[in-house]
Amino acid sequence: MEKHQTLIGVLAMQGAFAEHVKALEKAGARTRLVRTREDLAGLDGIVLPGGESTTMTMLMERVGLLEPLREAIEHGLATLATCAGMIVLARDVTDGMPEQHGLGVLDIGVRRNGYGRQVDSFEAPLDIDGLDGKTFPGVFIRAPLVERTGDVQVIASYDDHPVAVRQGRILALCFHPELSGDQRLHREFVRMAGMDGTQA
Amino acid sequence: MAERNDARSANGSVKGSFKVKAGLAQMLKGGVIMDVVTAEHARIAQDAGACAVMALERVPADIRKEGGVARMSDPDLIKSIMAAVTIPVMAKCRIGHFVEAQILEALGIDYIDESEVLTPADEENHIDKHPFKVPFVCGCRDLGEAARRISEGAAMIRTKGEAGTGNVVEAVRHARAVNAGIRKLQGMNHAELVREAKQIGAPVEVLAECQKLGRLPVVNFAAGGIATPADAALMMQLGVDGVFVGSGIFKSEDPLKRARAIVAATTFYDQPEKLAEVSAGLGEAMRGLEIPAIPKDELLAARGW
Numbered sequence: 001m002e003k004h005q006t007l008i009g010v011l012a013m014q015g016a017f018a019e020h021v022k023a024l025e026k027a028g029a030r031t032r033l034v035r036t037r038e039d040l041a042g043l044d045g046i047v048l049p050g051g052e053s054t055t056m057t058m059l060m061e062r063v064g065l066l067e068p069l070r071e072a073i074e075h076g077l078a079t080l081a082t083c084a085g086m087i088v089l090a091r092d093v094t095d096g097m098p099e100q101h102g103l104g105v106l107d108i109g110v111r112r113n114g115y116g117r118q119v120d121s122f123e124a125p126l127d128i129d130g131l132d133g134k135t136f137p138g139v140f141i142r143a144p145l146v147e148r149t150g151d152v153q154v155i156a157s158y159d160d161h162p163v164a165v166r167q168g169r170i171l172a173l174c175f176h177p178e179l180s181g182d183q184r185l186h187r188e189f190v191r192m193a194g195m196d197g198t199q200a
Numbered sequence: 201m202a203e204r205n206d207a208r209s210a211n212g213s214v215k216g217s218f219k220v221k222a223g224l225a226q227m228l229k230g231g232v233i234m235d236v237v238t239a240e241h242a243r244i245a246q247d248a249g250a251c252a253v254m255a256l257e258r259v260p261a262d263i264r265k266e267g268g269v270a271r272m273s274d275p276d277l278i279k280s281i282m283a284a285v286t287i288p289v290m291a292k293c294r295i296g297h298f299v300e301a302q303i304l305e306a307l308g309i310d311y312i313d314e315s316e317v318l319t320p321a322d323e324e325n326h327i328d329k330h331p332f333k334v335p336f337v338c339g340c341r342d343l344g345e346a347a348r349r350i351s352e353g354a355a356m357i358r359t360k361g362e363a364g365t366g367n368v369v370e371a372v373r374h375a376r377a378v379n380a381g382i383r384k385l386q387g388m389n390h391a392e393l394v395r396e397a398k399q400i401g402a403p404v405e406v407l408a409e410c411q412k413l414g415r416l417p418v419v420n421f422a423a424g425g426i427a428t429p430a431d432a433a434l435m436m437q438l439g440v441d442g443v444f445v446g447s448g449i450f451k452s453e454d455p456l457k458r459a460r461a462i463v464a465a466t467t468f469y470d471q472p473e474k475l476a477e478v479s480a481g482l483g484e485a486m487r488g489l490e491i492p493a494i495p496k497d498e499l500l501a502a503r504g505w
Contacts, residue, residue, distance in 0.1 A: 124213035
């Protein structure tokens with residue numbers, strides 16, 4: 001039920017936000033870079049990109065974006081989080097900085113760099129529930145490891161650990177669809193964001 | 201791009217591909233990479249919001265002052281810095297010194313900087329970077345130099361600037377040269393592209409990619425002489441993807457404050473009001489050097505080709 005072209009914000013504190021903008025626009029959305037609380041107004045959805053979770057969290061706190069963003073997501077703003085974005089959303093973070101307080105709205109526990117350092121970064125084909133059967137090219141870069149899941153739906157796993165989870169209007173991934181050249185997850189997210197929050 | 205080292209495992213996964221090597225650089229974009237010489241410095245950098253640190257024994261300003269052969273840092277120092285922070289840790293090896301690079305890879309470092317700041321080990325050849333699982337960043341002064349490094353397997357580029365000077369003028373020169381080199385390609389047909397490749401000593405395949413994308417095909421940071429938030433924002437407005445700050449932070453009066461300000465300036469690089477706010481009350485910046493005051497044979501940017 002699209003009333004207008006779906007508007008997706010991309011958090012632009014630090015990280016691979018330009019890649020998400022490109023993928024979202026290919027998937028048919030309008031985009032807006034989000035750097036202040038005012039940028040949140042009127043969004044249908046938001047992407048928390050990959051980058052350094054410590055850097056992003058710190059900058060959001062400094063400019064007063066952390067709390068308004070948490071409120072918006074808690075009130076049903078559709079959210080796609082990749083890699084560092086997933087860490088920022090997670091309730092529990094292991095091996096983070098002691099004072100690292102992210103949004104804490106996604107009921108999972110993650111270990112930062114849980115797959116190892118950069119020399120262990122990898123690509124792997126993934127089976128994702130709800131996609132059309134063909135595998136999805138997973139790009140994992142110093143990826144977080146999901147060690148605990150609470151009230152979320154696991155839609156993909158790799159080596160017995162969840163790598164994609166869904167909780168209401170939140171879709172969180174350990175990997176980087178914005179680097180894969182495959183737009184299926186961005187299209188799915190734009191579709192989800194375009195639906196009224198109460199219907200999701 | 202050649203990927204000679206792909207070892208596909210039973211579950212179809214592959215490590216160390218060019219995609220994941222260049223991908224880490226994409227995650228660093230919009231961020232500040234800071235030179236640190238101790239674990240304590242590294243923690244300050246992380247607290248200030250650095251997206252990565254460069255582990256070194258001496259910052260470039262001290263290398264310049266003390267002279268002598270500058271080499272890869274002691275593995276113990278690098279390991280202590282890797283243990284101190286959760287953000288990516290980079291380290292430098294000498295130009296052409298592929299064994300220093302092998303050692304850094306064995307330490308599990310996240311990125312290797314094949315750097316003109318150290319004394320070159322080979323005056324003709326840079327490292328063949330394709331066989332490594334660990335990604336490399338290399339310096340450049342213009343498009344030709346950037347394209348040669350990319351062809352050798354660099355997954356990230358930085359403009360060289362003149363390290364250890366606290367003077368941004370060379371960083372600006374090199375960033376503008378790369379931009380001008382790419383602008384020049386627009387509208388060229390293939391024959392003209394081949395001629396340009398010959399002129400600037402660049403592989404034509406890399407130039408064709410630059411022409412198609414209107415930018416370098418890998419992430420490009422600025423380095424060498426950035427000392428203030430305004431310097432960082434200047435480089436960002438010139439189109440680089442992020443900045444390295446070497447001596448500029450820990451040679452200043454209040455490193456934590458300055459580091460935080462440079463991080464904020466790199467994110468809000470196009471908002472002058474924000475830049476005015478973060479530039480205020482930082483204490484003294486590093487003293488800095490005029491480029492003509494440096495003897496020609498002590499200019500670091502001229503190392504490498």
